[in-house]
Amino acid sequence: xxxxxxxxxxxxxxxxxxxxxxxxxxxxxxxxxxxxxxxxxxxxxxxxxxxxxxxxxxxxxxxxxxxxxxxxxxxxxxxxxxxxxxxxxxxxxxxxxxxxxxxxxxxxxxxxxxxxxxxxxxxxxxxxxxxxxxxxxxxxxxxxxxxxxxxxxxxxxxxxxxxxxxxxxxxxxxxxxxxxxxxxxxxxxxxxxxxxxxxxxxxxxxxxxxxxxxxxxxxxxxxxxxxxxxxxxxxxxxxxxxxxxxxxxxxxxxxxxxxxxxxxxxxxxxxxxxxxxxxxxxxxxxxxxxxxxxxxxxxxxxxxxxxxxxxxxxxxxxxxxxxxxxxxxxxxxxxxxxxxxxxxxxxxxxxxxxxxxxxxxxxxxxxxxxxxxxxxxxxxxxxxxxxxxxxxxxxxxxxxxxxxxxxxxxxxxxxxxxxxxxxxxxxxxxxxxxxxxxxxxxxxxxxxxxxxxxxxxxxxxxxxxxxxxxxxxxxxxxxxxxxxxxxxxxxxxxxxxxxxxxxxxxxxxxxxxxxxxxxxxxxxxxxxxxxxxxxxxxxxxxxxxxxxxxxxxxxxxxxxxxxxxxxxxxxxxxxxxxxxxxxxxxxxxxxxxxxxxxxxxxxxxxxxxxxxxxxxxxxxxxxxxxxxxxxxxxxxxxxxxxxxxxxxxxxxxxxxxxxxxxxxxxxxxxxxxxxxxxxxxxxxxxxxxxxxxxxxxxxxxxxxxxxxxxxxxxxxxxxxxxxxxxxxxxxxxxxxxxxxxxxxxxxxxxxxxxxxxxxxxxxxx
DNA sequence: GTTTAGGATTCG
Numbered sequence: 001x002x003x004x005x006x007x008x009x010x011x012x013x014x015x016x017x018x019x020x021x022x023x024x025x026x027x028x029x030x031x032x033x034x035x036x037x038x039x040x041x042x043x044x045x046x047x048x049x050x051x052x053x054x055x056x057x058x059x060x061x062x063x064x065x066x067x068x069x070x071x072x073x074x075x076x077x078x079x080x081x082x083x084x085x086x087x088x089x090x091x092x093x094x095x096x097x098x099x100x101x102x103x104x105x106x107x108x109x110x111x112x113x114x115x116x117x118x119x120x121x122x123x124x125x126x127x128x129x130x131x132x133x134x135x136x137x138x139x140x141x142x143x144x145x146x147x148x149x150x151x152x153x154x155x156x157x158x159x160x161x162x163x164x165x166x167x168x169x170x171x172x173x174x175x176x177x178x179x180x181x182x183x184x185x186x187x188x189x190x191x192x193x194x195x196x197x198x199x200x201x202x203x204x205x206x207x208x209x210x211x212x213x214x215x216x217x218x219x220x221x222x223x224x225x226x227x228x229x230x231x232x233x234x235x236x237x238x239x240x241x242x243x244x245x246x247x248x249x250x251x252x253x254x255x256x257x258x259x260x261x262x263x264x265x266x267x268x269x270x271x272x273x274x275x276x277x278x279x280x281x282x283x284x285x286x287x288x289x290x291x292x293x294x295x296x297x298x299x300x301x302x303x304x305x306x307x308x309x310x311x312x313x314x315x316x317x318x319x320x321x322x323x324x325x326x327x328x329x330x331x332x333x334x335x336x337x338x339x340x341x342x343x344x345x346x347x348x349x350x351x352x353x354x355x356x357x358x359x360x361x362x363x364x365x366x367x368x369x370x371x372x373x374x375x376x377x378x379x380x381x382x383x384x385x386x387x388x389x390x391x392x393x394x395x396x397x398x399x400x401x402x403x404x405x406x407x408x409x410x411x412x413x414x415x416x417x418x419x420x421x422x423x424x425x426x427x428x429x430x431x432x433x434x435x436x437x438x439x440x441x442x443x444x445x446x447x448x449x450x451x452x453x454x455x456x457x458x459x460x461x462x463x464x465x466x467x468x469x470x471x472x473x474x475x476x477x478x479x480x481x482x483x484x485x486x487x488x489x490x491x492x493x494x495x496x497x498x499x500x501x502x503x504x505x506x507x508x509x510x511x512x513x514x515x516x517x518x519x520x521x522x523x524x525x526x527x528x529x530x531x532x533x534x535x536x537x538x539x540x541x542x543x544x545x546x547x548x549x550x551x552x553x554x555x556x557x558x559x560x561x562x563x564x565x566x567x568x569x570x571x572x573x574x575x576x577x578x579x580x581x582x583x584x585x586x587x588x589x590x591x592x593x594x595x596x597x598x599x600x601x602x603x604x605x606x607x608x609x610x611x612x613x614x615x616x617x618x619x620x621x622x623x624x625x626x627x628x629x630x631x632x633x634x635x636x637x638x639x640x641x642x643x644x645x646x647x648x649x650x651x652x653x654x655x656x657x658x659x660x661x662x663x664x665x666x667x668x669x670x671x672x673x674x675x676x677x678x679x680x681x682x683x684x685x686x687x688x689x690x691x692x693x694x695x696x697x698x699x700x701x702x703x704x705x706x707x708x709x710x711x712x713x714x715x716x717x718x719x720x721x722x723x724x725x726x727x728x729x730x731x732x733x734x735x736x737x738x739x740x741x742x743x744x745x746x747x748x749x750x751x752x753x754x755x756x757x758x759x760x761x762x763x764x765x
Numbered sequence: 766g767t768t769t770a771g772g773a774t775t776c777g
Contacts, residue, residue, distance in 0.1 A: 158772060167769030175772065187770050216771060223771090288774060305777065350777065372775060388777095396774045 002123050003085050003249045007133040010038060010097050014130065018099055023063045023074060023115055028103055036099040037119065038132075039063050042073065047087030050079075057083035059090060060114065061098070074115040075106055078129075079122035085248045086129055091210070091227040097130035133251035136209065138259070142180035146215040149225060152208045153259055154178045155235060155267035158185075160395045161369060161402040162196045164355055165189065172196045173395075176206060179266050186211065186222030188230075194246035196230070200367060200404060203235035203271055205263050207243075207256070234409070237264045238483035239683075277474075280345060281314035285375035285387050288397065291368045292410050294418070295360055296344060297332030299325040304393075306357040308347045310366065311340050313418040318387045320345045321376070332362045343421070347371065349401070351393030356401055365411045370399040409477075412682055417493075420463075420733055463735040464721050464764050467491065468695070469757045470737050478684035486740035486751045494681035495731040496722040501675070504714050508701050510669035512633040518674065521705060522619055522631070528590040530620045531605065535587040539565035540608035548646040549584065550575065564588050566596075567606070567613065569649050582655050584613060584642070597624045602655045606642065613642045615664065622666055623657055627706035630657050636667035671702035677755065679736070680728060688738050688753040696759050713765075720764050734758075 006013045011020075014036065021035040039061030050056045057078040076098060078086050090096065101119040109116045121127035139150040154176025165171040169189040174197060177183045186208070190196050197206050212225035231243040231250060241257050243250065278289040297309035307323050309332065323346040330337075337344065347368065349357045360366065372392060377385040391399065404411045473491040481490050501507055509518045538561060544551035549567040556562045567584040568575055575581065582602040585593060597603050603624040606613045615622055618637060621629035644663045648655075661668040675690040694700045697714055704710045721734065737757040743750045 160770095160772070165769040167767095169769060171769060173770070173772060185772065189767095189769060219771095221771065225767095286775090302777095348777070370774065374775075390775075390777070392775055392777080394774075395770090395772085397772075399774070 002082050002127060003089070003129050003131070005133050005249050005251050006097065006130045007251055007253055010036075010130065010132055014097065014099075023071060026074070026103060026115065026117055028105065028117060030103075032101060032103055036097050036130075037061070037063075037074070037101070038095065038097045039074070041090055041092050041094045041096060044087075044090055044092060047083060054079055055081065055083040055087070057087040057090075059086075061096065071113075071115050075108070075112070075118040076101075077118055077120050079120065080124065082121055082123050082127060082129065086131075089131065089229075089247055089249045094134065095132040097132060098127070099130065100125060100127040131249060133253075136251065138207075140180045141176070141178045141182040141184050144182075144184065144213045144220045146213055146220065148213050149210050150213055152176070152178075152184070152206075152211060152222070153263060154184065154206055154208075155263055155271055156199050156202055156204045156206060157183060157271060158202065158398060159197075159199045160398045161199070161367075161400040162193055163352060163395055163400050170196055172199075174199065174206065177267075177271065178263065181270070184220055184222050186224075188222075188224045188228070190224060190228075192246070195228075197232045198244040199232055200402065200408065200410075201235065203267055205233040205235050205260050205267070207231040207233075207260075233260050233264075235264055235267055236477070236480060236483075237261075237268050238479050239409075279314040280312050280316040280343075282474075283316055283318070283373050283387065285318065285373050285385075287373045288370045289373075291371050292365070292404070292414055293368065294365050294414070295332075295362055296340060297330055297337050298357065298360065298362060299330040300358070301325060301348065304354065305348050305350050306354045308349060308357055308360070308366075308368075309337060309344050310347060310368075311343045311345070311418075312414060313343065313421045315343055316345055316387065318375075318385075320387045320389065322346055323348060345389055347389040347391060349391040352395070353391050353393065353399075353401060360401070360403065365404045365406070365408070365414065367402050367404055367410075368400075369402070370397045409683060416682070416729075417733075463493070464732045464761055465696075465734040465736060465758050466761050467735055467737050467757055468759055478679065478681045478686045480683070481738075481740065481753075482684050482686060484740070486742050489737065489739045492679070492681065492736050492738055493733055494679035494686075494736065495728060496734055497678040497680045497685065497728065497731075499675055499677050499718065499722060504718065505705060505711060507673045507675045508704055509672055509674050510631055511672045512636055512667060512669050514633065514636040514667050517633070517635065518672075519669070521671070524590065527620050527629075530616055531588065531590055531593070534605070534607045534616060535562050535589070537607065538563055539586050540610065543608050543611070543613055547573075548649045562587060564592065565608075569645065569653075571649055571653055580653075580655075582645075582649075582653065582660075586613070593624065597626060601625065602660070604642075604645075604660075615639060615642065618666075622664065623660055625655075625657060628657075628702045629706070630661070631669045632661065632666035633669055638665045640665035671700070671704075673697065673701045673704075679734070686738075686753055688736070688755050690755045692755075696755070698759060698765050717760050717764060721760070 017034050018036045019034055021037055041059050042062045043060040045058040047057050059076050060073050061076055063072045098119055098121060101121050102125050103117045104120055106116055106118040136151045138153050156174060157177045158175040160173040162170040162172040169191045170193050172188045175183055175185040188196055209229045210227040211222045214221055229247055231245045233241055233243060241260055293310035293312040295308060295310055299307045301307050307325055368391060372390045374388045374390060375385055376388050470491055475493045476490040478494060508521055510521055511518050539553060549569045551565055551567045554564045565586040569582045578599050579601055581600050583600050584604045584606045586606050586608060593603060605616050605620060618632045618634045622632050623630040648659060648663055673690060673692045677688050677690055679686050679688055690696060697717055699710050699714055736755050738753045738755050740751050740753050743752050
């Protein structure tokens with residue numbers, strides 16, 4: 001690294017083999033290999049090129065401790081890349097250390113009265129330049145005075161992306177605000193686009209160095225001057241603090257990291273950052289919004305307008321205009337444009353934006369600010385309306401275009417989304433275009449109806465899960481969620497990195513909605529043991545046959561004394577069809593009860609006491625209905641006698657499990673899937689619980705344990721949601737709705753997340 | 766030598 005900023009004292013921070021040399025000891029013929037010279041820049045010349053094309057840069061350094069002596073200054077000549085790098089970052093007044101220099105006779109010593117030698121530095125000579133980071137002080141925006149040059153921090157409240165001014169430079173207008181709640185609008189000029197702050201969003205944080213403050217219209221104004229430099233940071237709380245800058249070298253201390261975090265936090269609650277961004281799928285006619293998209297084609301239309309063909313992976317819900325241009329004028333991959341024709345929208349940009357639009361590269365990612373959608377209809381078909389996209393002339397409201405770098409998080413997300421579109425696009429797009437061809441988009445209300453439908457269809461193809469509500473909400477990035485206070489609800493789009501339990505049958509639990517307790521589903525073998533235990537006592541004939549049930553007893557072969565008693569519950573003193581009948585069984589084995597449950601609607605396992613029949617312990621199911629075994633909560637149930645069932649038998653009995661539980665004084669437990677999903681959207685990772693009775697998998701939790709078919713189905717779904725051995729990039733997307741909530745874990749408060757209003761897409765099932 | 770723009774939507 002030929003240029004390394006030193007943040008602190010050079011004596012302690014420079015490599016230990018380097019020794020400081022005074023000007024008076026600098027002589028030709030002495031070995032300078034391990035020497036360094038430290039001085040203050042008192043003069044710097046413009047960066048130029050030598051006759052042979054080599055970059056050249058010259059400064060004058062003054063020896064810090066010896067400033068009164070006549071020969072306290074020395075010329076330093078930079079060659080090649082080092083000249084280029086230093087020429088851009090060195091300012092008058094900076095302190096700098098030069099090591100690994102060559103000493104040469106100064107041809108101008110007689111004229112400039114400086115040291116008789118000069119220092120030559122270049123990468124080839126193995127030189128290293130250490131600019132010593134000055135201790136910057138930052139002025140709060142409430143303390144600005146006209147006619148000063150200051151360093152500032154601020155959150156971006158408003159900005160115009162750089163545009164070509166009428167002069168010679170690019171211009172960007174940026175309004176910043178800080179914790180003092182004072183705004184400052186800065187007008188920034190530079191001939192080099194890269195030198196202007198790389199602001200992509202309201203809420204980004206900027207650091208300006210050496211900005212001139214002056215008064216304009218009785219207000220403070222910031223303006224670029226000599227040595228202006230800026231850093232820009234993502235304004236998202238908790239996002240990595242990576243400065244966006246064209247500077248090759250800049251100071252950046254831990255303290256400054258803290259400043260940015262503080263400003264982010266402040267801006268998050270004091271700055272409205274929810275700019276008018278939208279996806280094409282969310283556009284409304286008559287709207288200004290910011291669009292993040294990819295350029296797939298461009299064409300000159302006339303002198304004052306230019307066509308951009310863009311897409312963002314989503315479909316505009318309205319038919320949009322197609323701007324007619326000569327095929328030969330259209331730049332871009334014609335095949336791709338044809339393939340994406342139903343997702344692409346045509347944008348006309350006007351006047352001052354034309355020059356910038358012309359320079360855009362097809363394939364690049366753009367953010368188009370304050371794009372205008374306008375509803376129009378054809379002259380000859382007034383009932384058929386469509387949407388036009390205009391980027392009007394001028395820069396009001398930050399109207400403009402900015403190229404986003406490939407590593408921008410929004411671009412990464414967009415790319416991933418576009419990739420997922422590609423997989424299924426053809427069939428999907430074709431089916432939708434046939435809808436459009438029907439010409440039924442004439443009325444807006446009908447259009448909405450169709451859009452909602454096709455939108456949900458699209459979601460199902462693009463994401464392996466779909467929302468059952470809240471489709472109108474925008475996605476929130478996981479890192480934003482992780483840095484926000486609970487409770488809140490979010491729509492997210494993420495990938496399922498992993499999940500627990502991996503053995504899917506372990507995800508089924510029993511839940512008591514009264515005491516909120518969760519418990520494992522008892523093992524079938526446990527039930528068998530309880531049944532065997534009951535069977536050891538013979539049925540009491542005295543409690544057989546009553547007003548509301550008839551009883552029958554069977555003997556078993558070669559099984560000792562075991563008898564099976566079945567009590568058929570009557571309605572209106574009559575027996576019903578078996579498929580409508582509830583029976584109470586005593587002395588049966590698990591195998592026998594299973595067999596009976598195929599034939600009778602409901603089975604209640606019982607035993608007999610001297611006086612009556614009674615329910616078994618609640619470790620056993622209190623009711624079996626087909627393959628579903630119903631359990632009761634031991635804590636919350638307050639069991640009543642079996643006689644209570646007679647009240648149900650009197651009415652036309654439908655034998656609803658909840659009704660049976662109610663009359664028996666049992667608090668029924670519900671079967672639920674409880675799983676932990678580790679979700680990842682590229683911005684962060686979050687564990688969300690799935691707590692689902694049936695909705696998510698479209699499989700009732702109550703039937704999974706007794707159905708190998710349903711278990712296979714669930715396994716298949718999870719294999720689609722999270723295919724084993726797949727890289728994160730290749731995993732499918734999940735659209736989910738999650739809520740955050742606080743959980744007290746001893747002394748510590750913890751935030752948990754739960755998935756809800758989400759289900760596996762129909763085409764996955 | 767130090768402009769340009771100086772926030773505040775819409776013709777197309």
